[in-house]
Amino acid sequence: MTKDTNQKEIAPPCxxxxxxxxxxxxxxxxxxxxxxxxxxxxxxxxxxxxxGDQGMTVRxxxxxxxxxxxxxxxxxxxxxxxxxxxxxxQRTPKRGGDRENHSNGRS
Numbered sequence: 144m145t146k147d148t149n150q151k152e153i154a155p156p157c158x159x160x161x162x163x164x165x166x167x168x169x170x171x172x173x174x175x176x177x178x179x180x181x182x183x184x185x186x187x188x189x190x191x192x193x194x195g196d197q198g199m200t201v202r203x204x205x206x207x208x209x210x211x212x213x214x215x216x217x218x219x220x221x222x223x224x225x226x227x228x229x230x231x232x233q234r235t236p237k238r239g240g241d242r243e244n245h246s247n248g249r250s
Contacts, residue, residue, distance in 0.1 A: 159191035
């Protein structure tokens with residue numbers, strides 16, 4: 144698929160919305176619905192959905208499943224979840240982050 148400047152106009156309204164393009168199934172696993180499998184935008188759409196903040200939730204779910212199944216130990220799970228939360232914090236701007244901290248250097 145070639146990148147088109149009018150891709151946003153061509154893409155369906157569900158484009159990049161994680162709960163629509165990769166919903167949680169009845170067994171607790173995520174999967175793409177049949178309507179998405181037939182869509183020509185499915186790959187880029189799913190990539191965009193997983194790049195957002197909700198994509199971190201999917202990664203966290205994956206870590207939890209690995210831990211529950213015994214494929215990951217406690218410390219590895221802790222480390223992975225800490226890294227996921229750190230990435231989530233880096234994505235969200237801090238309140239007042241543009242202000243300088245004037246308390247440094249004061250006694």
